[in-house]
Each structure stands twice: as structure tokens, then as C-alpha cells.
Amino acid sequence: MSTLAVAGGRVLLPNHSIEQADVLVDADAGEILDVAPDLAPEADETLDASGGLVIPGLVNAHGHAAMTLLRGYADDKPLEAWLQEDIWPAEAELTPEDVAAGTRLAAVEMIRSGTTAFADMYFHVGEVVEAVREAGLRARVGHGVVTVGKDEEAARADFAESLSVAEEYDGAADGRIRTAVMPHAPHTVGTGYFEEFVPAAREAGLPFHFHLNETEAYLDPVAEEAGVRPTEYADDLGLLAEDTWVAHGVHLDSGEVDRLAESDTAVVHCPASNMKLASGMAPVQAMLDAGVPVALGTDGAASNNDLDLFGELRDAAMLGKLAADDAEAVDADAAVRMATEGGAEALGFDGGRIEAGAKADLAVVDLEAAHLTPQHDLVSHLTYAVRGSDVRHTVCDGAVLMRDREVLTLDEEAVRERAEEAASELVARAED
Numbered sequence: 001m002s003t004l005a006v007a008g009g010r011v012l013l014p015n016h017s018i019e020q021a022d023v024l025v026d027a028d029a030g031e032i033l034d035v036a037p038d039l040a041p042e043a044d045e046t047l048d049a050s051g052g053l054v055i056p057g058l059v060n061a062h063g064h065a066a067m068t069l070l071r072g073y074a075d076d077k078p079l080e081a082w083l084q085e086d087i088w089p090a091e092a093e094l095t096p097e098d099v100a101a102g103t104r105l106a107a108v109e110m111i112r113s114g115t116t117a118f119a120d121m122y123f124h125v126g127e128v129v130e131a132v133r134e135a136g137l138r139a140r141v142g143h144g145v146v147t148v149g150k151d152e153e154a155a156r157a158d159f160a161e162s163l164s165v166a167e168e169y170d171g172a173a174d175g176r177i178r179t180a181v182m183p184h185a186p187h188t189v190g191t192g193y194f195e196e197f198v199p200a201a202r203e204a205g206l207p208f209h210f211h212l213n214e215t216e217a218y219l220d221p222v223a224e225e226a227g228v229r230p231t232e233y234a235d236d237l238g239l240l241a242e243d244t245w246v247a248h249g250v251h252l253d254s255g256e257v258d259r260l261a262e263s264d265t266a267v268v269h270c271p272a273s274n275m276k277l278a279s280g281m282a283p284v285q286a287m288l289d290a291g292v293p294v295a296l297g298t299d300g301a302a303s304n305n306d307l308d309l310f311g312e313l314r315d316a317a318m319l320g321k322l323a324a325d326d327a328e329a330v331d332a333d334a335a336v337r338m339a340t341e342g343g344a345e346a347l348g349f350d351g352g353r354i355e356a357g358a359k360a361d362l363a364v365v366d367l368e369a370a371h372l373t374p375q376h377d378l379v380s381h382l383t384y385a386v387r388g389s390d391v392r393h394t395v396c397d398g399a400v401l402m403r404d405r406e407v408l409t410l411d412e413e414a415v416r417e418r419a420e421e422a423a424s425e426l427v428a429r430a431e432d
């Protein structure tokens with residue numbers, strides 16, 4: 001067994017108390033062995049956490065990683081126009097090589113800002129899997145399905161692909177990769193396709209991930225077709241369950257919130273994306289009060305426009321107060337829980353907490369900075385004041401992905417160059 005000690009710093013414990021302690025990791029098993037003072041002398045390798053805070057690696061529970069290539073390509077538009085006029089035409093030109101380049105860029109950005117696990121709904125999942133394997137991250141990946149606007153053969157092929165890639169890649173990269181079936185949204189997939197494929201996916205034990213009630217406009221097609229709210233429709237189709245996690249949940253009525261709570265379906269709040277596309281304000285405090293599991297996500301970089309999850313911690317706390325008209329709503333503690341254990345639970349990973357037996361997914365935040373002085377309350381700092389660039393080291397599955405701000409698993413400069421090139425060629429093809 002080879003061991004790694006993250007030593008000399010303070011540690012955020014699962015109850016959110018802070019203790020001066022070292023974290024000893026079994027690097028082979030990728031698990032935390034112990035959290036206690038003076039463990040460094042026992043370890044084969046040490047990461048210096050002095051002046052820093054060891055936190056669980058953040059979990060970005062909803063996104064489209066390769067959309068980094070479309071960062072800043074089309075801004076300042078509402079969701080439907082943005083998707084239909086700009087994003088979908090560009091995505092029609094996406095090659096597997098583009099997805100490889102864009103996902104590697106996303107991985108570098110996430111590692112640099114302390115994210116160790118993420119969810120990805122996109123195309124060319126084989127390329128996503130390769131990028132995640134190389135980066136050393138943990139991910140729940142899947143192929144997004146859209147059937148509207150497609151003929152029956154193409155629509156069935158799209159859903160069938162979501163199932164087959166989910167079966168093919170589950171457990172890849174030493175188990176760091178898990179999968180899910182990912183119908184894009186209740187209204188972008190026809191009822192008949194859900195009825196055909198959902199039972200097969202359930203039989204294969206695969207979880208589901210989809211966009212739910214992101215904008216007002218997402219509600220009408222389901223109301224017209226099925227006469228119910230989308231959450232009830234999804235429930236009737238067998239889509240809601242403890243292993244399902246949905247993105248957004250912006251426009252939910254109280255019956256839908258109760259249904260999500262009863263089915264133990266997790267909701268990924270994406271505050272920056274919701275603000276940028278003017279989608280609305282999710283009732284996050286109401287969901288927490290009702291017992292809905294809530295996680296945080298960036299969504300794609302084209303609607304954010306970065307993948308620094310610390311931005312979402314702050315945005316969630318800020319927007320949660322506005323939405324509830326209550327400054328006590330979505331406090332710092334709640335935001336940190338959503339970004340750590342909430343995300344790990346939504347994605348079905350045994351992480352999100354620094355304690356013996358948990359997955360060794362962690363980040364060390366450097367606290368020696370003007371904007372983090374003084375240190376009255378470090379949970380407050382994590383939500384309101386820390387930025388991704390304050391992260392000193394990132395560890396996933398017991399492996400060091402970034403040491404002293406140098407990414408070790410990917411060649412950062414080469415990744416940026418490749419992404420720049422792929423992005424300009426993609427946009428040139430789309431506008432041709």
C-alpha cells in the first residue's frame with residue numbers, strides 16, 4: 001500500500017466543524033484512512049496543506065463539459081433562442097475530436113478550481129470517457145437524447161445509443177466512471193420513446209438524468225400532451241427515483257417539490273446558468289425544507305461562462321435569498337453541503353466528506369490571501385469569498401491531480417492550444 005498525507009492544515013469535517021489535522025490516504029485504494037494530528041511521518045508522499053483548508057473535492061452535478069468550446073460564442077439570449085439559433089447549429093458540426101478537446105479543457109478548469117467529480121450529458125461519450133480517464137477525475141457520464149425534429153429511426157437510434165453507452169462504460173477508469181441514461185428533457189423526447197426505453201434502462205439498473213422545468217416554456221408542451229406538470233409526467237413514466245438526478249427545477253409548484261422529495265430524486269441547482277439565461281429562480285430553500293436532495297452545477301460553459309463551482313456556491317446563496325425574499329435562506333452551510341455531500345449523493349459516489357472510509361477526493365484551499373482575511377468563519381469563506389484560483393492541490397481517488405497549482409495529469413498548455421484550434425474551426429464550419 002502506498003500512502004499520501006495531506007498535512008499541516010486545517011480540515012473541514014462532515015459536521016462542518018474545522019480541526020487542525022492531517023489526512024492520511026491509501027493512494028492505491030483511493031480511500032481516506034485517517035484524519036488526525038501528526039500523520040505525515042507515516043506517509044510515503046506528503047502534500048503541504050499549511051495555511052490551508054482541506055475540503056472534500058467539489059461535485060459539479062450538471063453540465064456539458066465540451067461546451068467549453070462554445071464559451072462566449074453566444075451570450076445575452078434566452079434559452080430557446082440561444083439553443084435553436086446558436087448552440088444546436090454549432091453542435092451539429094461537433095466531431096469526436098472536438099468533444100475530446102473540449103472535455104480536456106473542462107477537466108483542466110475543474111481540477112484547477114477544486115472539482116473532483118462531475119456529471120456530463122453530451123455527445124461522443126467514448127471521447128468523454130477517455131478524457132476523464134486521463135484527467136484522473138470521477139464522473140457520471142451519458143449520451144443526451146433529443147427526439148423532437150428527428151424521424152423515427154434517428155430518434156430511436158439516439159435513445160438506443162444512450163442505453164448502450166451507459167452499459168458499455170459503466171465502471172470504466174477503475175470505477176471512477178459511472179453512467180446514466182440521459183433524455184434531454186420531458187418535452188424534447190416523445191412519450192412513445194420514453195415508454196419504449198425507460199423499462200429497458202430500469203431493467204439494466206441504469207439511473208436517469210435530465211433537465212426538468214428549467215424555463216416556463218418547458219412546461220407547456222407537457223401540459224398540452226399529457227395534461228399534467230412535467231414532474232408528474234416524469235413520475236408516471238418511471239423516471240423519478242432515488243438514483244435519478246435532474247437539472248434546474250426552476251419552475252416547480254409545491255406538488256412537484258413534494259413528489260421530488262417523496263421519490264428522493266435529487267435536483268441540481270444551476271444558479272449562474274439560470275440567471276444568465278433569465279430562466280428564473282429555483283425554490284431552493286423550499287426544496288431543502290421539503291427534504292429534496294439538492295446539489296450544485298455549472299451547466300455548460302456557454303451559459304455560465306466558467307466551470308469554477310465556487311461561483312455557484314456564492315450564486316446559490318445569493319439567489320436563494322432573493323428567491324425566498326429572506327436573507328436567512330440558503331445559508332453558507334447549506335451551500336457547502338450542496339457542493340460536496342449533496343453532489344456526491346446525487347451522483348451516487350461515496351465521497352463529499354473528509355472522514356476515514358470515504359473516497360479520497362479532496363482539495364486544499366489556500367487561505368493566505370487578502371480576500372480571505374480575517375478568518376472568522378471558514379464555511380462562510382468557502383461560500384462567499386473563496387475562488388477556484390485559491391485551490392492549491394487537488395486529489396481524486398487518492399491520486400494527486402494538481403500540486404501547487406500545477407496540473408499533473410494533463411499538459412495544460414497543449415490542452416488550451418488544442419481547444420483554441422478546435423473551437424475556431426468548429427465555429428467556422430457552423431457559420432459556413
Ligand SMILES: N[C@@H](CCSC[C@H]1O[C@@H](n2cnc3c(=O)[nH]cnc32)[C@H](O)[C@@H]1O)C(=O)O
Pocket residue numbers: 064079083087088091121122123143144145146158184211214273299300303
Ligand atoms: N443527442 C442529442 C444531444 C443532446 S446533448 C445535451 C444538449 O443539452 C444542451 N444544453 C446545454 N445547456 C442546456 C440547458 O441549460 N438547458 C437545456 N439544454 C441545454 C446542449 O447544448 C446539448 O445539445 C442531439 O442529437 O441533439
Ligand SMILES: [Zn+2]
Pocket residue numbers: 062063064211247299300
Ligand atoms: Zn444543461
